[in-house]
Amino acid sequence: MSIKLEKVVETFYQNLEAGKITGRKCLKCGAVEFPPVYACNSCGCWDMEWVVISGKASMHSIVLPAALSSRPEYKDLGKYAYGEVELEEGARFNAVVRGISRKNRPALLEKLPIPCRAAIYQRDGYKTVVFDLDEEE
Amino acid sequence: MNQTTIHPYQRSVSIIGVGCTPFMYTVDNPETDGLTEGELFGYAALKAMEDASVSPRDVDFYFHGEASPLNGSNYLTPNIQIGNWFGMKGKGSIHHSEACCTGYLAIEQAVNAVASGKYNCVLTGCVEFGDSVPAPFGPNDTVETPKHPYKRVKMTMERFLATTMWLYDRNYARSMIAPMNLIYDDVAEDYVRTRGITAQQMDDTLNWMAINNRRNAARNPLAIERREFKDIAKEKGFDDVMDYMRSPYNPKMGDFLRMEGVERKCDGAAAAIVCATEMIPEIVKNLKHKPIQVLGIGSAACEATTPHFEIRATEEAVRQVYALTGVKPEELDLFFANDFIITSHLYAAEIAGYLPYGEGWKYICEGRTAFDGDKPINTNGGRTSFGHAHAASGLADVYEACLQMRGACGERQVKRLPRTTMLRGYGGSQNVAAIILRTLE
Numbered sequence: 045m046s047i048k049l050e051k052v053v054e055t056f057y058q059n060l061e062a063g064k065i066t067g068r069k070c071l072k073c074g075a076v077e078f079p080p081v082y083a084c085n086s087c088g089c090w091d092m093e094w095v096v097i098s099g100k101a102s103m104h105s106i107v108l109p110a111a112l113s114s115r116p117e118y119k120d121l122g123k124y125a126y127g128e129v130e131l132e133e134g135a136r137f138n139a140v141v142r143g144i145s146r147k148n149r150p151a152l153l154e155k156l157p158i159p160c161r162a163a164i165y166q167r168d169g170y171k172t173v174v175f176d177l178d179e180e181e
Numbered sequence: 182m183n184q185t186t187i188h189p190y191q192r193s194v195s196i197i198g199v200g201c202t203p204f205m206y207t208v209d210n211p212e213t214d215g216l217t218e219g220e221l222f223g224y225a226a227l228k229a230m231e232d233a234s235v236s237p238r239d240v241d242f243y244f245h246g247e248a249s250p251l252n253g254s255n256y257l258t259p260n261i262q263i264g265n266w267f268g269m270k271g272k273g274s275i276h277h278s279e280a281c282c283t284g285y286l287a288i289e290q291a292v293n294a295v296a297s298g299k300y301n302c303v304l305t306g307c308v309e310f311g312d313s314v315p316a317p318f319g320p321n322d323t324v325e326t327p328k329h330p331y332k333r334v335k336m337t338m339e340r341f342l343a344t345t346m347w348l349y350d351r352n353y354a355r356s357m358i359a360p361m362n363l364i365y366d367d368v369a370e371d372y373v374r375t376r377g378i379t380a381q382q383m384d385d386t387l388n389w390m391a392i393n394n395r396r397n398a399a400r401n402p403l404a405i406e407r408r409e410f411k412d413i414a415k416e417k418g419f420d421d422v423m424d425y426m427r428s429p430y431n432p433k434m435g436d437f438l439r440m441e442g443v444e445r446k447c448d449g450a451a452a453a454i455v456c457a458t459e460m461i462p463e464i465v466k467n468l469k470h471k472p473i474q475v476l477g478i479g480s481a482a483c484e485a486t487t488p489h490f491e492i493r494a495t496e497e498a499v500r501q502v503y504a505l506t507g508v509k510p511e512e513l514d515l516f517f518a519n520d521f522i523i524t525s526h527l528y529a530a531e532i533a534g535y536l537p538y539g540e541g542w543k544y545i546c547e548g549r550t551a552f553d554g555d556k557p558i559n560t561n562g563g564r565t566s567f568g569h570a571h572a573a574s575g576l577a578d579v580y581e582a583c584l585q586m587r588g589a590c591g592e593r594q595v596k597r598l599p600r601t602t603m604l605r606g607y608g609g610s611q612n613v614a615a616i617i618l619r620t621l622e
């Protein structure tokens with residue numbers, strides 16, 4: 045397959061508007077790139093296909109927002125933390141996970157990695173991806 | 182993560198001269214208010230040439246680094262705008278910009294140019310106005326519209342924080358929120374979790390890093406903050422400096438990070454002359470000190486959606502340079518880490534093996550990493566006390582390393598003359614370099 049000049053970013057955000065969270069899967073090694081990019085960072089192959097991610101994920105670290113790391117517009121997130129998130133499909137990245145506060149952090153730290161689930165979140169003019177603690181797990 | 186094997190230089194390259202301005206808040210002082218890019222860069226460049234006993238005619242090419250030239254200087258091609266200031270008019274140059282890693286990659290660029298054989302002797306310099314912007318620059322003004330030929334105004338923290346967003350990928354990192362906000366505390370969180378120390382022990386470690394940095398800066402005439410915390414604590418009514426460091430005078434700014442663990446953004450410039458080692462006798466007639474060879478430079482880059490981006494990139498850069506040079510961690514006599522978030526200097530020193538895994542925090546809390554300890558780190562005072570003129574800071578570390586390796590640092594000279602030094606550069610969400618220098622005998 046040849047390299048295509050294509051709008052990966054726009055497609056990702058359009059998919060979010062349609063209610064789908066998508067990544068790109070390597071046709072050679074099967075690794076999933078999230079957020080989606082042209083080539084696989086695991087094996088270097090650029091033959092990729094779009095996949096809808098399941099949304100199942102786990103959180104591996106917890107950092108709470110503070111003066112330097114919060115902004116007024118983040119208030120709509122409610123209680124949240126930052127950390128390393130791993131999708132069921134394998135991709136790892138930094139993300140927001142809602143439902144974490146100073147109060148429940150000590151108990152959550154004991155259980156790392158903790159299950160969480162992807163959600164589509166409306167920001168000012170576009171949608172993005174955040175995660176919620178998976179209470180059912 | 183991807184790995185790279187780096188190979189030996191085509192010929193040996195050495196640093197033969199260094200120069201550095203004081204790091205300063207230029208607009209706060211009538212004596213420095215009005216200084217320009219050409220004056221700061223030119224001073225550092227000519228001081229480096231003087232130190233190397235070369236003239237501008239001996240220098241073939243110059244590299245110019247600035248982290249934020251449009252915001253800080255209203256320039257798109259900053260290397261050209263200062264090209265007449267140090268006697269090298271007409272010689273080739275290039276500008277590069279890797280945010281807070283610029284000054285370390287300035288050495289990388291210069292060494293590569295000489296090692297390839299294209300040039301024998303080059304200048305590499307960096308300048309930054311991190312604390313001021315061209316005037317007029319009010320809240321309703323833009324970066325495109327300064328009118329006055331040299332006057333500048335203070336850059337507000339609000340303005341600075343707004344421009345730091347430029348460090349992050351607009352497509353994903355900014356929209357996902359977490360990538361650009363993890364820079365402050367990710368390393369501290371990781372250290373606590375993986376080394377099994379308490380949050381209180383991490384807090385003490387962060388405070389001791391600030392205290393140690395300030396002890397070093399107190400003995401450095403180029404540093405921006407020179408008053409030791411023990412003296413500040415006494416003035417504020419604290420008998421114990423740690424009580425002061427844990428007080429509201431040093432408030433929490435992050436999940437772990439306190440105010441004194443954050444950079445002092447400021448203005449400054451630094452430069453170095455880099456020469457083919459084999460050409461030194463021909464180019465330099467009267468070198469007054471030993472050349473300092475660049476043994477190797479490891480490089481890695483992880484953008485900010487990557488989990489633990491600073492840690493992963495540092496591990497790779499350090500792995501590369503050890504694999505290339507064969508140098509062992511126990512051979513390092515001195516260590517520098519760009520610590521605009523002060524946690525960096527603990528974590529980078531452990532990755533390099535300069536401090537033992539999981540034990541580095543104890544060395545710091547015992548004062549062993551200050552200039553008079555057995556494992557000195559950031560003897561110039563680091564970003565929290567020497568100051569952080571973003572692009573220039575890396576070369577300011579190179580300046581300090583070279584002076585320490587010559588035994589020329591006066592009252593902050595480390596106990597044992599360093600022969601081998603590692604510098605861990607970091608910045609720009611995130612470029613990382615691991616540089617090993619060794620004195621040529």
